[in-house]
Amino acid sequence: DQQVKQNSPSLSVQEGRISILNCDYTNSMFDYFLWYKKYPAEGPTFLISISSIKDKNEDGRFTVFLNKSAKHLSLHIVPSQPGDSAVYFCAASFSNNDMRFGAGTRLTVKP
Amino acid sequence: ETGVTQSPTHLIKTRGQQVTLRCSSQSGHNTVSWYQQALGQGPQFIFQYYREEENGRGNFPPRFSGLQFPNYSSELNVNALELDDSALYLCASSLPRTGPNSPLHFGNGTRLTVT
Numbered sequence: 001d002q003q004v005k006q007n008s009p010s011l012s013v014q015e016g017r018i019s020i021l022n023c024d025y026t027n028s029m030f031d032y033f034l035w036y037k038k039y040p041a042e043g044p045t046f047l048i049s050i051s052s053i054k055d056k057n058e059d060g061r062f063t064v065f066l067n068k069s070a071k072h073l074s075l076h077i078v079p080s081q082p083g084d085s086a087v088y089f090c091a092a093s094f095s096n097n098d099m100r101f102g103a104g105t106r107l108t109v110k111p
Numbered sequence: 112e113t114g115v116t117q118s119p120t121h122l123i124k125t126r127g128q129q130v131t132l133r134c135s136s137q138s139g140h141n142t143v144s145w146y147q148q149a150l151g152q153g154p155q156f157i158f159q160y161y162r163e164e165e166n167g168r169g170n171f172p173p174r175f176s177g178l179q180f181p182n183y184s185s186e187l188n189v190n191a192l193e194l195d196d197s198a199l200y201l202c203a204s205s206l207p208r209t210g211p212n213s214p215l216h217f218g219n220g221t222r223l224t225v226t
Contacts, residue, residue, distance in 0.1 A: 004153075032212040043115070043201055043217030044154070051212060089153050098144070098167050099215055101153030 003027045004092050006102035014110055019077040021105050023090030026071065030092040030100075033066060035075045038087045038104070047088075048075070080109045113138045115218035117202050123224045124192050132187040132221045134202030142166070143185040144215060145177060146201040154201055160185055161207060189223075197225045 005024045013019045021035075031052040036044035050057040050064045050073075057064050063076045073090055087106050093099040116135045124130050136143050142161045146154035156169035160179035174190040183204070189196055199222050203215035 006153075034214055036217075041219065043203075043219045046214040046216060049212070049214055091153075093212070098156040098159060098169060100156070101146075103151070103153045 003030075004090060004100045004102045006090060006105050008105050009103070010106045010108070012108045012110065013080050015082055016079045019075075019080045019084065019107055019109065021075040021077075021088050021090075021107065023073040023075075023102055024071060025073065025092050025100075027092070027094070027100075028068075028071065029094045031094045032092065033064070033073050034091045034099070035062075035064060036089045036091060036101075037084075038089065044089055077107075080107075082109050082111050085109050115202055115204050115216055117200075117218035117221050119221060120219070121222045121224075123226065126192055126194060126225055128192050129188065129190045130192060130223060132189075132200050132202075132223070134185045134187070134204075134218060136183045136185070136202075136204030137216050140204035140206060140216065141183050142205045142207055143179055143183065144203045144205070145185070145187045146203065146217075147171070148199040148201055148220070150198075157187070192225045194225050197223060199223075 034049040035047045038044045048062045065074045087104045089104045090102045091099045118133045144159040145157040148154045158168040159166045163179045176188045178186045199220045201220045203217045206213040
């Protein structure tokens, strides 16, 4: 039961440009959404989150957008840097119950 | 602030054997969750522990079991290992689920290989 989907396994962008990572979910009960970044040989690192009562949350170069009617979540990274190259996972939960993860998108930022 | 630590980092076991993985939670966190990440997939929820009791379980058979200790550290036990159990096992700690929404903080995982 894949409740959180990341349909793009990979994304390549030029340094300085915008990276847009997308995520779709099916369970309308989700009330908390997150993005994690994962480097090889490390665990996922929390990046940014958004509550279902908001449609945007910004933290430095990272902005998460939530479109509840479309059940769609996106992460914008501006400007992209080579150090941003990693696998990005979106995740969702409701009432702090178990968190569901997408399959991940591998972002490569080229110098 | 001490982060989540897991041991061992790598492990090789034979089908049918049993394995125990260990996790120390981040300071101030009393909720521990375990996830299985197979190659090319996202983490899959196994179970969560809060106040030394199982507090939610994913779609994993009973041969996956766990413990949480008074110091909030935790163990994941897997009996009768199968080849498909080969994966990265991630431990994550967080603030109590009864509080406001809070992110999971992950350790670096234990890579289990079953031959």
